[in-house]
Amino acid sequence: MHDIHDQRLLIVDFGSQYTQLIARRVRECGVYCEIYSYDIDAAFLREFAPQGVILSGGPETVTLGETPRLAQAILNLGVPVLGICYGMQTLAEQLGGRVQESAKREFGHAKVTAEQPSALIGSLGATQISSADVWMSHGDKVIEVPPGFVVTASTSSAPIAAMEDSDRHIYGVQFHPEVTHTANGNALLAVFALEICGCRGDWTAENIIEDAIANVREQVGDDEVVLGLSGGVDSSVVAALLARAIGEQLTCVFVDNGLLRLDERNEVEMAFGKDSGIGNALPLKIKTVDATQEFYQKLAGLEDPEDKRKAIGNTFIDVFEREAKALPAVKWLAQGTIYPDVIESAASKHGNAHVIKSHHNVGGLPERMALGLVEPLRELFKDEVRQIGLVLGLPKSLVFRHPFPGPGLGVRILGEVKPQYADVLRRADAIFIEELRHADLYDAVSQAFAVYLPVKSVGVVGDARRYEHVIALRAVETIDFMTARSARLPYDFIELVANRIINEIAEVSRVVYDVSSKPPATIEWE
Numbered sequence: 001m002h003d004i005h006d007q008r009l010l011i012v013d014f015g016s017q018y019t020q021l022i023a024r025r026v027r028e029c030g031v032y033c034e035i036y037s038y039d040i041d042a043a044f045l046r047e048f049a050p051q052g053v054i055l056s057g058g059p060e061t062v063t064l065g066e067t068p069r070l071a072q073a074i075l076n077l078g079v080p081v082l083g084i085c086y087g088m089q090t091l092a093e094q095l096g097g098r099v100q101e102s103a104k105r106e107f108g109h110a111k112v113t114a115e116q117p118s119a120l121i122g123s124l125g126a127t128q129i130s131s132a133d134v135w136m137s138h139g140d141k142v143i144e145v146p147p148g149f150v151v152t153a154s155t156s157s158a159p160i161a162a163m164e165d166s167d168r169h170i171y172g173v174q175f176h177p178e179v180t181h182t183a184n185g186n187a188l189l190a191v192f193a194l195e196i197c198g199c200r201g202d203w204t205a206e207n208i209i210e211d212a213i214a215n216v217r218e219q220v221g222d223d224e225v226v227l228g229l230s231g232g233v234d235s236s237v238v239a240a241l242l243a244r245a246i247g248e249q250l251t252c253v254f255v256d257n258g259l260l261r262l263d264e265r266n267e268v269e270m271a272f273g274k275d276s277g278i279g280n281a282l283p284l285k286i287k288t289v290d291a292t293q294e295f296y297q298k299l300a301g302l303e304d305p306e307d308k309r310k311a312i313g314n315t316f317i318d319v320f321e322r323e324a325k326a327l328p329a330v331k332w333l334a335q336g337t338i339y340p341d342v343i344e345s346a347a348s349k350h351g352n353a354h355v356i357k358s359h360h361n362v363g364g365l366p367e368r369m370a371l372g373l374v375e376p377l378r379e380l381f382k383d384e385v386r387q388i389g390l391v392l393g394l395p396k397s398l399v400f401r402h403p404f405p406g407p408g409l410g411v412r413i414l415g416e417v418k419p420q421y422a423d424v425l426r427r428a429d430a431i432f433i434e435e436l437r438h439a440d441l442y443d444a445v446s447q448a449f450a451v452y453l454p455v456k457s458v459g460v461v462g463d464a465r466r467y468e469h470v471i472a473l474r475a476v477e478t479i480d481f482m483t484a485r486s487a488r489l490p491y492d493f494i495e496l497v498a499n500r501i502i503n504e505i506a507e508v509s510r511v512v513y514d515v516s517s518k519p520p521a522t523i524e525w526e
Contacts, residue, residue: 004207007199009033010050012040014058014068014086017519020340020482022056022084022178022189024381029190030201032379035343042073052080052197054189055087057176061140062086062093063101070094080169080196082120085138088163088172095146095170102141102157110136110155112162112175118152119195120171121162123187126153133183134161134175141174169196180479205391208384212376213245220246220332225374226324227334228316229254229286231268232404234336234377237385239272240392241376242334243284251285251330253323255316258292259408259422262430291319299410299417305526308417312407324371333371337378338385340481382481402433402447403481411526413452421469424507425452428471431504435497436475445487448475450501451514451525459502459509468509471501476523484518 009026011033013019019035026033034048038055053074060067070090074081083091089099111131114121126132134155142160145151153162153173164171171192177185193199225242229235229252242250252272256265265288272284298311324330377385382403389399405411412429413421429450436442453470460466473494478484498511514525 004202004211005032007031007051009193009197010048010053011035012038012053012055012074014038014056015060016057016086017483018176018178019056020343021479022054024383025178025186025189026054026193027203027381027384028186029193030203031193031199032203038068038070040071045073045077050079051199052193053077055081055083055091057085057087057137060086061101062089062099063140080192081171082192083172085174085176088174089140089142091170091172092142092146092163097142097146097149098144099140100143102139107137108135109181110134110175112153112155114152115154116150116152118164119191120164120188121153123191124184135179135181136175138174205387209241209388209391212241216242216245216374216376219374220249223249223331224327224329225250225332225334226320226327226330227252228320229268229272230404231264233389233399233401234338234385236394236398237389237392238334238336238376239284240389240394244392251287251327253320254286254288255319256288256290256292257295257312257408258419259295259410261404262426287323289319289323296419301416303415305411308410309407312410331372332374334374337375339379339381342378400443405524411524412449414525415454421452421454424505425450427505428501428508431500432473432497435493435500439493441489441493445475446478446484447523457510461502466509468507470510470512471508472512472514473497474514481523484523486515486517
């Protein structure tokens with residue numbers, strides 16, 4: 001089999017909220033790609049050697065002198081380039097065209113019509129007599145194409161909606177083909193990646209699994225590996241992958257940190273234990289460790305979210321070190337780190353992102369531990385992880401389970417984490433999830449959970465006054481978890497959940513629903 005990484009595209013990030021989505025769409029075409037900042041250095045570019053480059057959109061304007069520009073080294077590669085929105089504008093401006101601020105910002109649906117024959121624009125179904133639906137989001141527009149370029153598409157408000165220099169294989173589109181609002185946008189990206197860039201399209205779930213298994217076997221040899229199994233999607237897929245790759249060399253450690261969901265310990269032991277179908281098919285050795293008291297001791301008095309995350313992460317390391325010493329042959333720690341973890345933690349080689357919040361499973365662990373790291377999912381987006389989980393034979397109910405943060409309820413209890421708070425939150429969260437499943441809404445939202453707010457509110461239950469804490473409900477809809485909007489759950493449903501929580505949990509006096517989007521808010525409260 002070919003190395004599935006040897007044909008790859010480079011996604012140049014100019015700050016668009018859709019950059020991760022571009023990468024996911026390219027991978028759906030069967031082509032591997034990676035995201036790097038626009039100021040990527042020339043030496044790395046030559047080493048990376050992409051088959052083609054896609055320039056993302058961005059919030060800046062090329063009409064100002066100090067805003068991001070495309071590195072000349074990218075053009076010097078001599079490979080096809082596709083600029084999207086800001087990416088098209090900076091191509092136009094840098095190659096001798098003209099860009100100016102639009103009289104009116106264009107945001108939303110638009111109709112694009114072909115002006116010249118073009119394989120790229122033709123993939124949308126747009127012709128000179130019929131138009132295609134696209135999604136626009138821009139404040140500037142190209143008013144003159146650079147020398148050598150032709151206009152290939154237009155809209156009523158953007159006479160130059162697409163341009164190309166087919167001799168140099170440089171293309172620009174003002175609209176966003178990566179979003180679902182653009183009809184046949186995936187087809188456009190597929191034409192660019194597969195036909196114009198000439199990639200084979202062998203980035204598939206089956207090939208990813210085969211490649212990961214080969215890499216793990218080469219990395220660890222005959223060594224023993226320990227994995228922290230949480231029951232979440234990522235660690236479960238890692239367990240299935242490693243079990244297939246190295247079998248009995250893998251030991252799974254399930255840590256009960258006192259910050260789990262209701263009955264989660266029992267569910268994990270049943271799902272992956274020796275008597276389960278998964279355990280029989282994948283010879284998983286599982287050791288359960290009750291470290292509840294240890295975690296609560298480390299969390300005592302901590303209120304800052306970062307302090308709590310670090311305390312939980314460091315305690316995990318301590319527990320794993322202790323368990324690893326009880327397994328003398330273990331030399332590797334496996335983790336379910338995925339690509340968005342790496343990006344959001346500003347851990348990519350050339351990223352300029354601010355650290356929004358740290359992830360307990362990204363960065364810093366090897367320095368604290370006498371174990372090497374095995375991260376077979378580090379290159380993958382969540383949807384890719386789910387797909388390989390299904391191919392590996394994991395049940396759909398597990399593979400499509402909502403994400404649960406590594407620090408668990410520790411970042412869903414605002415302020416200091418106390419055992420009694422966790423007990424209340426577990427019960428409230430279980431009610432919320434139970435009702436979502438009962439109403440067939442669980443799979444309609446991307447993530448849903450309850451949050452414990454340590455502020456007291458007056459309530460009346462029966463004839464008695466109740467002065468207790470508040471529970472917030474959070475449900476979001478998202479494609480890539482980099483951006484999200486609050487789920488539009490039926491009001492009657494929210495009221496039902498709120499009534500159940502208040503009536504069944506005496507320690508709660510009020511329930512609220514979080515309608516914040518990401519950005520500006522994050523999905524988790526901490």
